[in-house]
Amino acid sequence: MSQLREGSNVLRFVAQGGAGDVSLVDYTHISYWHKFVADNRLQLIVSDGQQTTVSEFTNSAIRVIDVTNPEAAEEVVARVEPNKGVFSATFASTRSGERKLLAITDDGAERPAGISANRASSLRAPNHTADLVIITRRDFFPAFEGLAKLRASQGIKSELIDAEDIYDEFNFGNKSPQGMQFAQATLKDKI
Numbered sequence: 001m002s003q004l005r006e007g008s009n010v011l012r013f014v015a016q017g018g019a020g021d022v023s024l025v026d027y028t029h030i031s032y033w034h035k036f037v038a039d040n041r042l043q044l045i046v047s048d049g050q051q052t053t054v055s056e057f058t059n060s061a062i063r064v065i066d067v068t069n070p071e072a073a074e075e076v077v078a079r080v081e082p083n084k085g086v087f088s089a090t091f092a093s094t095r096s097g098e099r100k101l102l103a104i105t106d107d108g109a110e111r112p113a114g115i116s117a118n119r120a121s122s123l124r125a126p127n128h129t130a131d132l133v134i135i136t137r138r139d140f141f142p143a144f145e146g147l148a149k150l151r152a153s154q155g156i157k158s159e160l161i162d163a164e165d166i167y168d169e170f171n172f173g174n175k176s177p178q179g180m181q182f183a184q185a186t187l188k189d190k191i
Contacts, residue, residue: 004032041108043067048096054103055088061106062089068100076101121165124186130159135180138162 011028015021039056046052054064064076078091093099119138122128132151134144141160148158163180170186171179 004030039108040105042103044101044103046093046099046101048098049092049094051090051092052101053088053090055083055086057087057089057103057105059105059107060087062087063104064089064091065102065104066093066095066099067102068095068098078103118168119162119165121162121169123161123165123169123183129157131156132158133161134158135161135163135166138164 011030013023013025015023040058042054044052044054060080060082062078062080064078066074066076074095076091076093078089080087080089089103091101091103093101132148134148136144141162144160148160151158166183167173167175167179170183
C-alpha cells in the first residue's frame with residue numbers, strides 16, 4: 001500500500017530470469033484500503049449489515065444501490081447529511097453476506113452514448129425464409145446490398161439481417177454468442 005500514490009500509478013513487470021524469461025499477463029487487479037470518499041460516484045464492498053458512511057458528495061441527491069446481483073439491483077436506504085459544503089450518506093445493507101454497492105449522485109451517473117428506437121422484426125415467423133442470410137450491423141447494409149442483389153439475380157433468395165434483431169428476438173436484447181447460436185439453429189430449420 002505504501003507503494004501506491006493518489007491518482008495514476010504505473011505498474012512495471014521486470015523479468016528476473018534473464019533474456020529467456022517470458023511472462024504473459026492478461027490483467028492485473030490491485031486491492032488496497034482507502035477512505036470511502038466519493039467523487040459523486042463510488043463503488044464499494046461491505047459485509048453483513050455493516051454501517052458505512054461515504055463522504056464528499058457535491059450534492060444531496062445521493063442514491064445507494066446494491067448491485068451484487070446486476071439483474072436484481074436494489075436501492076439501499078441512506079441518511080444524507082450536509083457537512084461543510086459537501087454531503088455524506090450513511091447506510092447499511094439489509095442483506096447478508098458480502099455486498100457490492102454503488103453510491104452515486106445524479107451528476108455521477110453515466111449517460112448512454114445513444115438511444116435509438118427498436119425496429120420490429122419477425123425472424124421467427126414461419127414464412128420468413130431465405131437461401132442466404134447475411135448477418136451484420138444495419139450500418140453495413142449498404143456494403144452488402146450488392147452481394148444480396150447478385151445472389152437474387154442467380155435465383156438465391158438472400159436476406160440482410162441486423163445482428164441487433166437477432167439479439168432482440170433470440171436473447172432478450174443481450175449481446176452474446178448464445179443468442180447467435182440459438183438464432184442459427186432456429187433459422188437453419190427454415191433455410
